[in-house]
Amino acid sequence: MTALPQPTASTxxxxxxxxxGRALTYFLLVVxxxxxxxxxxxxxATALKTPDAIAxxxxxxxxxxxxxxSFAEAWDxxxxxxxxxxxxxxxxxxxxxxxxxxxxxxxxxxxxxGANTLFALMLFxxxxxxxxxxxxxxxxxxxxxxxxxxxxxxLAHVVYGxxxxxxxxxxxxxxxxxxxxxxxTIDGAGFWEIYARVIFPISIPGxxxxxxxxxxxxxxxxxxxxxxxxxxxxPVTYALSQLAGGQAxxxxxxxxxxxxxxxxxxxVYIVLGxxxxxxxxxxxxxx
Amino acid sequence: xKSLSKDRLWAIAVLTPSIILVGIFVYYxxxxxIYVSLTDWGNDPAQALALNPxxxxxxxxxxxxxxxxxxxxxxxxxxxxTLFFTVFFILGCLGVGLGLxxxxxxxxxxxxxxxxxxxxxxSLSFIVTxxxxxxxxxxxxxxxxxxxxxxxxxSTFAWLSSNDSVLKFDWNALPLITAAVVxxxxxxxxxxxxxEGQRTRTLVAAACAALLILWAVFIGPNVRLLAAPELHxxxxxxxxxxxxxxxxxxxxxxxxxxxxxxxxPEELREAAKVDGARDAQMYRYVIFPLLSPITLSAMxxxxxxxxxxxxxxxxxxxxxxxxASVPALNMYLTxxxxxxxxxxxxxxxxxxxxxxFVIVPYLANQFKGEEGHA
Numbered sequence: 001m002t003a004l005p006q007p008t009a010s011t012x013x014x015x016x017x018x019x020x021g022r023a024l025t026y027f028l029l030v031v032x033x034x035x036x037x038x039x040x041x042x043x044x045a046t047a048l049k050t051p052d053a054i055a056x057x058x059x060x061x062x063x064x065x066x067x068x069x070s071f072a073e074a075w076d077x078x079x080x081x082x083x084x085x086x087x088x089x090x091x092x093x094x095x096x097x098x099x100x101x102x103x104x105x106x107x108x109x110x111x112x113x114g115a116n117t118l119f120a121l122m123l124f125x126x127x128x129x130x131x132x133x134x135x136x137x138x139x140x141x142x143x144x145x146x147x148x149x150x151x152x153x154x155l156a157h158v159v160y161g162x163x164x165x166x167x168x169x170x171x172x173x174x175x176x177x178x179x180x181x182x183x184x185t186i187d188g189a190g191f192w193e194i195y196a197r198v199i200f201p202i203s204i205p206g207x208x209x210x211x212x213x214x215x216x217x218x219x220x221x222x223x224x225x226x227x228x229x230x231x232x233x234x235p236v237t238y239a240l241s242q243l244a245g246g247q248a249x250x251x252x253x254x255x256x257x258x259x260x261x262x263x264x265x266x267x268v269y270i271v272l273g274x275x276x277x278x279x280x281x282x283x284x285x286x287x
Numbered sequence: 288x289k290s291l292s293k294d295r296l297w298a299i300a301v302l303t304p305s306i307i308l309v310g311i312f313v314y315y316x317x318x319x320x321i322y323v324s325l326t327d328w329g330n331d332p333a334q335a336l337a338l339n340p341x342x343x344x345x346x347x348x349x350x351x352x353x354x355x356x357x358x359x360x361x362x363x364x365x366x367x368x369t370l371f372f373t374v375f376f377i378l379g380c381l382g383v384g385l386g387l388x389x390x391x392x393x394x395x396x397x398x399x400x401x402x403x404x405x406x407x408x409x410s411l412s413f414i415v416t417x418x419x420x421x422x423x424x425x426x427x428x429x430x431x432x433x434x435x436x437x438x439x440x441x442s443t444f445a446w447l448s449s450n451d452s453v454l455k456f457d458w459n460a461l462p463l464i465t466a467a468v469v470x471x472x473x474x475x476x477x478x479x480x481x482x483e484g485q486r487t488r489t490l491v492a493a494a495c496a497a498l499l500i501l502w503a504v505f506i507g508p509n510v511r512l513l514a515a516p517e518l519h520x521x522x523x524x525x526x527x528x529x530x531x532x533x534x535x536x537x538x539x540x541x542x543x544x545x546x547x548x549x550x551x552p553e554e555l556r557e558a559a560k561v562d563g564a565r566d567a568q569m570y571r572y573v574i575f576p577l578l579s580p581i582t583l584s585a586m587x588x589x590x591x592x593x594x595x596x597x598x599x600x601x602x603x604x605x606x607x608x609x610x611a612s613v614p615a616l617n618m619y620l621t622x623x624x625x626x627x628x629x630x631x632x633x634x635x636x637x638x639x640x641x642x643x644f645v646i647v648p649y650l651a652n653q654f655k656g657e658e659g660h661a
Contacts, residue, residue, distance in 0.1 A: 025393050032387055033404050036534065039419050042429060046422060056428030060436060102301045110298035118306065120654045125313035127646040129595040131618040132639035133316035135323055135632050138623075140316070159312045162305050191297035220412030222598035227623060237414040241602055244418040251422055258418045262411050269410035273403055277542050280409065 043255045047071070051250035067252065074243070074256035081239035082260065085219055088150055088235055092157040093214040099158070100165025100210055105199050107166065108173040109181050110191070119170070126163035130223050141228055148230035156228060157218045164217075165210050168282045172206035173199065205275070212272055213279030216265045236261045317639065324349055324632035335626035349633035355512045362634065363458055364519050365614045371454075371521040372529060372613065373593040379533035380589050381582060384540025389570075391541070392548045402545075406538035413535070417602025420531035421447065424603075446527035447604050447611055455520035463507045470499040524611035528603050532596065540585050547581040548574070587649045591642050614638055 046054060047070050049063040075082075107115055130137075137156060138147075146152030176199065184194045225238045240261045244254035269276050327349075328342045329335040353359050387405050391398055408416060423429035424446035431442040456464065477492035551574060559569040597615035604611035606620055614634050622631030 021393075022395075025390055025395050028386075028390055029395060029401055032383075032390075033401065036404050036408065036538075039423060039534070042423055043419050056425055057432060057435075057441075059425075059428040059432055099305060103305050106298035106301045110295050112295050112299065116654055118302070120650050121314075122305070122309050123650060124646065125309050127591050127642060127650075128313060128317070129615060129635065129638040129642050131595075131597070131615050131631075131635040132320050133312065134320075134618070134635060135622055135628050136316040136319035137312065140311075156312075159308045162309055166305070185294075191294040191301075216410055220414070222412065222414050222601070223619065226619070237412050237598070240412075240418060241414050241598075244421065244602065245605060254418050255422065258415045262415045265410045265412070266407065269407060270403065273406070276410065277406070280539060280542055281546055 043258060047074075047252050047255035047259055049252050051252055054251050070252040070256040071260065074253050074260055077243055077253065078236050078239040078257050078260060081234050081236040082264075084150060084233055085235040085237070086264070088153055088157070089215050089218040092154045092161065092218045093211050095154070095158045096161035096165045096214050097207055097210045099162055100169045101200070101203060101207065102195070103162065103166040104169025104171075104173050104206075105195055108170045109176075109178070109194075109199070119166070123163050123167060125160065126167070130160070134223070134227060137224075138227055147228065148233060150229070150233040152228050153224055153233065153235070156224050157214075157221070161214055161217070164282070165214060168210050168213070168279065169203075169206050171282065172203070172209075176202065208272065208275045209279045209282070212268055212275050213282070215268065216276070216279075219265050320632045320635050320639075323629055324636045326629050328632075329622075329626050329628040329630065332626065335628065345629075349630050350637075352630070353633055353637070357513075360517060361609050361612065362614060362617055363517070364522070364609065365612050365617055367519040368522060368525055368611070369594060369613050372525055372532075372596070373590055375529045376532050376536075376593045377586055377589045379529065380537045380540045381585060383533060383537035384542075384585070385544050385578075387537070387541040388544035388548055391545055402541075405541055408535040409538050411535065413596075413598040414602045416531055416535045417599045420527065420534070421603045424527045445524070447524055447608065449523040450610055452520035452522045452610075455518045458517040458519055459510070459512050461512065462510050463503055466499045466503040466507055470496045470503065473499065522610045524604070524608070528600055528611060531603060532593070532599055535599075536589065536592070540589070543581050543585050544578060547578050551577055584649070587645055590645045594638060594641050594645070 042059065045062050046059070048066045048068070049070075050065070050067040053063060053065075053067075107119055141147050141152040141156070144152070144155075146155065180198055181194055184198050189197065219235075220237060221235075222237045222241070225235045226241075229235070229238065240254065240257050243257045325344060325346060326342045327345045328340060334340040334342075353362050391402060395401065425431075426443070426445055426448070427441070430446065431444060433442075435441050473492045473496035477489050477496060480488040480492060555573055555577075556569060559573045564572070595615055596613060597619065600611065600613050600616050601619075606616070606624070615638060618631050618634040618638065621627045621634060
């Protein structure tokens with residue numbers, strides 16, 4: 001757009017101003033990038049030091065000798081929890097994506113009286129502070145005999161994931177022309193046939209957005225993890241908080257642990273960033 | 288038509304499990320929490336974990352304890368912390384996010400890469416962020432050593448353990464301050480309603496404002512919540528947590544603003560340029576007004592996140608750092624470390640009320656428009 005020819009006589013000064021503006025733009029970008037990336041430098045610089053090389057005054061120095069063993073040692077402490085998290089996130093994500101897809105289809109293509117009110121009441125569940133349901137949730141999971149089991153945690157994540165997955169799919173299906181559904185109805189297809197033949201096959205982008213979003217949320221969650229699990233089923237966020245919480249700990253371990261815990265969601269974000277942003281915006285902007 | 292209604296029934300049948308689950312896990316549990324908050328469950332340690340605890344109805348006693356009890360000064364400081372945290376966190380995210388979005392909107396080279404850099408913290412857990420920043424903000428390390436890289440003296444600021452605070456006020460003055468703020472808002476509402484010629488609204492707002500101000504002048508100064516003055520303010524130990532939170536979340540506002548900026552038709556900018564608007568004028572009169580709905584939803588989303596924030600504070604400040612704590616963390620500790628379930632439920636309820644103030648009008652507003660043509 002700036003390349004459009006300007007019908008004014010003052011092309012030369014404006015170009016000079018443009019060059020200065022460009023320089024300022026890149027300067028600000030670099031400053032901002034520093035703010036966002038410096039913590040990453042420090043994390044790696046610390047994780048790769050040996051415990052005796054870690055001293056606060058030399059925190060900024062890159063280690064003279066790289067100590068990759070930190071990662072192996074951190075894996076010993078949080079590896080099992082990473083596998084817990086992986087199982088938890090995969091199962092919970094698949095279940096909530098399926099539920100969300102069906103709900104979104106039912107709400108957007110088969111509107112009935114009160115559907116919007118119902119949906120608004122559902123959405124409220126996405127915003128509540130979970131502290132306001134934590135005690136009954138704990139009792140309920142315990143009464144079901146699921147306390148300390150990863151399945152109790154999966155149940156909580158699936159249920160509290162219903163609002164956002166329904167929201168994303170509802171907005172996604174709202175863009176599917178109703179004519180498609182009507183044509184299928186005229187052909188005699190019912191609720192399930194339309195879902196299987198018309199809606200589901202075009203849902204892939206919706207599923208990608210929802211799966212990425214839920215996977216990230218569930219992987220990163222901490223409050224339920226701290227409340228509903230015990231040693232055998234704790235996910236990685238809890239293990240990391242334990243690893244970092246101790247006073248006598250040498251800092252290379254929590255830093256290596258933080259890198260390990262961050263890696264799965266970070267990889268998903270870097271590879272599928274576009275879909276991640278869509279999920280991010282879905283929570284606040286009407287589709 | 289008959290088959291249509293059968294399909295509608297299928298739609299409702301498909302929704303039913305979700306409705307039941309959300310009904311139980313959200314609404315019934317909220318009701319239960321409110322009920323528990325009105326009992327004395329856990330106030331007697333012996334009864335807390337008993338199989339069949341004796342639970343007595345105590346009314347609003349737990350709330351009274353939280354706001355005026357001698358032992359609950361920590362909770363009151365946490366409420367104040369949350370208030371300041373929310374204000375600075377929202378301002379920080381809006382400022383950084385808008386700035387980044389405006390820069391990226393100028394289409395610099397490698398835009399995708401820059402965006403990836405600014406947004407990646409959003410994919411991290413608050414626990415990861417908290418662990419990293421806790422290390423950076425150690426008293427003699429990380430950030431405090433940074434000036435030495437440029438040849439300066441290391442800073443000695445106690446980021447997470449400082450006990451200093453600014454903007455202190457006496458908790459006893461809280462009703463007075465609240466009355467003054469609400470009264471001022473009501474006066475503004477009344478003046479605006481008068482200008483728009485809405486008589487009822489003007490009168491109601493003005494009457495409420497007058498009542499509040501009368502109360503504040505004659506009764507308010509004599510109200511004593513606590514026997515002794517109790518000072519609360521903005522704890523400096525929260526600054527580091529605010530910085531970490533902005534680091535993590537400002538990419539989100541950037542993404543929101545960027546989506547908004549991309550949605551502004553090119554013709555509008557061209558038209559402004561043809562009309563002779565300079566860059567600054569175009570932003571002032573064309574672009575910023577179009578972005579204001581985004582600012583509002585960003586404030587609401589960020590506001591409810593900051594009221595709920597828990598894991599970041601836990602990871603950065605730990606559980607015993609009274610200077611840097613929030614009610615959401617207190618609720619967890621009170622309920623699941625000290626087993627004072629009723630008190631914890633009361634804190635959870637207060638959090639819910641705070642969040643509902645922000646979220647319910649937002650949801651109602653989002654759906655008001657849709658209900659019309661449904």
